[in-house]
Each structure stands twice: as structure tokens, then as C-alpha cells.
Amino acid sequence: MALDMNYVRNQFPSLKNEWAFMDNAGGSQILKGCVDNINTYYYSNNVQLGGSYDASKAAANAFGEGRKKIATLFNAAHTNEIVFGPSTTVLLQFLSKSMASQFKAGDEVIVTITDHESNIGPWVWLEERGVIIKFWPMNEETYELELDTLDALMTEKTKLVAFTHVSNLLGTINNVKEITAFVHARDALVCVDAVAYAPHRAIDVLDWNVDFYALSLYKTYGPHHAALYCRHDHLQELDGLYHYFYGKDKVPAKMEPGNANYELSFASGAIVDYLVTLGEQAGATGSNRKKLEAAFVDIEEQETILCKLVLNYLQKRNDCRILGIKDGSDPRKVPTIAFTVHNKDSEQICLSMDKHKIAIRFGDFHARRLSDHLVLNKNNGAVRISLTHYNTVEEVAKLLASLDKVLAE
Numbered sequence: 001m002a003l004d005m006n007y008v009r010n011q012f013p014s015l016k017n018e019w020a021f022m023d024n025a026g027g028s029q030i031l032k033g034c035v036d037n038i039n040t041y042y043y044s045n046n047v048q049l050g051g052s053y054d055a056s057k058a059a060a061n062a063f064g065e066g067r068k069k070i071a072t073l074f075n076a077a078h079t080n081e082i083v084f085g086p087s088t089t090v091l092l093q094f095l096s097k098s099m100a101s102q103f104k105a106g107d108e109v110i111v112t113i114t115d116h117e118s119n120i121g122p123w124v125w126l127e128e129r130g131v132i133i134k135f136w137p138m139n140e141e142t143y144e145l146e147l148d149t150l151d152a153l154m155t156e157k158t159k160l161v162a163f164t165h166v167s168n169l170l171g172t173i174n175n176v177k178e179i180t181a182f183v184h185a186r187d188a189l190v191c192v193d194a195v196a197y198a199p200h201r202a203i204d205v206l207d208w209n210v211d212f213y214a215l216s217l218y219k220t221y222g223p224h225h226a227a228l229y230c231r232h233d234h235l236q237e238l239d240g241l242y243h244y245f246y247g248k249d250k251v252p253a254k255m256e257p258g259n260a261n262y263e264l265s266f267a268s269g270a271i272v273d274y275l276v277t278l279g280e281q282a283g284a285t286g287s288n289r290k291k292l293e294a295a296f297v298d299i300e301e302q303e304t305i306l307c308k309l310v311l312n313y314l315q316k317r318n319d320c321r322i323l324g325i326k327d328g329s330d331p332r333k334v335p336t337i338a339f340t341v342h343n344k345d346s347e348q349i350c351l352s353m354d355k356h357k358i359a360i361r362f363g364d365f366h367a368r369r370l371s372d373h374l375v376l377n378k379n380n381g382a383v384r385i386s387l388t389h390y391n392t393v394e395e396v397a398k399l400l401a402s403l404d405k406v407l408a409e
């Protein structure tokens, strides 16, 4: 069943705007339900947790409810496997710090060239402890990560493989389940950056059996907040980042020094409420999880329509270098489309598109190593059009008509 676009767009008040927002991989628009939750929290529950009085108990319940709902988003087995933090960057830095004592000199960690720096830098930092960092290169023609190449890098000293579920430049979905099984069979752990995946498809950490999995809620229709899944047994092992009297088993609080933001955690729960409603509209019954999965089927359908329109257009032009998969109907493609135009400056393209009220972006998107590797600086970075399910066919028609004019200038 197709999404009810009228309903969808009404859930995002900021879409009532003359601009077409197509920089969603930078940050999505926020759901009304999330904003309402922030208000509710501030007006009714804005007290410190842990008190015996009613408002404090209500605040604790609201915070817990947010975590519980986000556990449904991840399909985590336990609510306390979800760690909240201000951003994925911070959460992955916390993770590497809290794992550091598990590494000794000579241990190896593998990172990928296709990642955002958030899931590279925190691991490279372990070099200070004598850890050896290796880069998992991509296939130079397809820009895909392949298991043969990983196999060649892994040794009995490999302790962790950090990789992206979807690169925020390439938009290609990596097979997390397959890679995780491969890494586990070689006695190492995985840390997956899911930031560019989470807005587009259902997450299932249980089925994929991942160890660590991070995403930014502000790019997944929520407030400026982030969440990290840590499998329960690994979470117990992490060194705490809070006060000394927060023991190893005080999870997830030991990973949330100074406490996570209560109102944003509560607000984030409305992302799941929204997905559940979309699933019900699609005719799904049963658990919230089932409904959420049904919602993502419809989300994927809408995004594929949009992605095909943009990629078909760019392919026909013959002056565009499209990064990653070029076929919009490939199920491994999310609608994050980066490209350069022969002899054109990407910044100038975006500045011209601003005049048409199309919000897109240029640059390296903090995937600096990938951008350097692809020599994108020749064009002053890539142009990125990042769509999501609330974008419409009409908006994409406006985008392509504007792009046509801008590239003819």
C-alpha cells in the first residue's frame, strides 16, 4: 500500500514551507509528535529524576518510555541496551574510550575508507595504545565493500571491525548481517554506523546480531539526539564513563555521564509512534514492531520512486559522475545521491539551487577520507541530494527542472 502523503506531510509542520528540503541526510525535519513531547516534558515533568515526589516519578517514566520505544526501533532484546547521547560522534567516542582497556599493543582494528569520520577517528585514536589500524578498501569500480578484501586483512589479532551500514556519500546499503557473521566467525566484534541507513529501512539488531550500532535521531525525524545499541554482554564489559560509584553493571547509565537529555529521549519515542501509525495505515496488525516494519515497506516504496527519477535524470545527462549505485530500483540504494558535474563547482551549483528554493548541499560530508580518495576536491566536493519518504514526486520534478536550468547556466 502506498503512503498517505497528505498524512505524512502533516506530521512534519516545517514542511509547510516554500523550500523543498532535500538535505535530509544532513538532518531531517522533525515530527510534530516529537515537538509535542518536548513541550509536554517541559510543562509537566521538568524536574530532576530520582525524587520520591510525583513529578519526579513522572519524569523518570517519560525518560524510560523514550528508551523503551527506541529499543523497538532497533529491535533490541533489552531496553537497557540503548545508550542515549547528544550525537553519534560523541557516542562512538564514548564507546572507544570505554573499550580502550580491552585492547593491548599489537591488537588490530579494521575501519573502512567509506565511513563518516565519526566511525573512523575514535578507533584511530586507539593507536595511542599501540593498536594497529587497518583500512578495509572498497572495490574501486563499484565502490562496494567486499568480504574477500576483508578476509585478507583479518588476523587472529583483529578485535573489531568498524564499518558503515550506508555511506552518507555513496548511499549503498552494506549487508550488515553477512559482514557481522563473517567477522564473528573470526572472533572479532563489529561497530556499525547506521546514521545514513536508519531513516530509510527497518533496523533489526537482534536478527543481524551486531555488537554496537549507532544512529542519529535528528536525521531520523526526531530531535537533536542520538542512540547507540550495545549488546547486553558487551555493555557489561565496557568501562563506565560516569562517577566511580557507577559500577560496571549500572547500565546504561554508566555510559551516559551527566545523564542523557531527558526531554529529547522522551521526545524521540514519538518517532516510533509515527512509524506504528504508518504501519497501521498500511494494514499491519499485531505488535508495534510488526507495524513499524510494515511502515518501512511503504517508506522504501516511496523513496524508490523518487530515487529512480533523480538517478534516471542524472544518468541521461552524460556530464555527471554519480557516486555509488546508478540504478534507482536497486534495493541496496537509499535515496542519498551524490554526484559531480564535469567542469562545474559543486558549491556554485548549490548556491544557484538556493535561488530555486531547493535545499541541497555540497562538500565532503565529513567522509573526508572517501572524498579525498575519490578526488572530489576537483569539483569542490560533491553535490548531494538526499531525499526521504516525505519528499514528493512534485518536489522532485521541481528539483530536476531547476537543476536543468542551473546546469545550463
Ligand SMILES: Cc1ncc(COP(=O)(O)O)c(C=O)c1O
Residues within 6 Å of the ligand: 025, 026, 086, 087, 088, 089, 090, 116, 118, 119, 164, 166, 167, 168, 193, 195, 196, 215, 216, 226, 365, 366
Ligand atoms: C553516516 C554518518 N555517520 C555519522 C554522522 C555523525 O552524526 P552526528 O552528527 O550525530 O555526530 C553523520 C552525520 O552527518 C553521518 O552522515
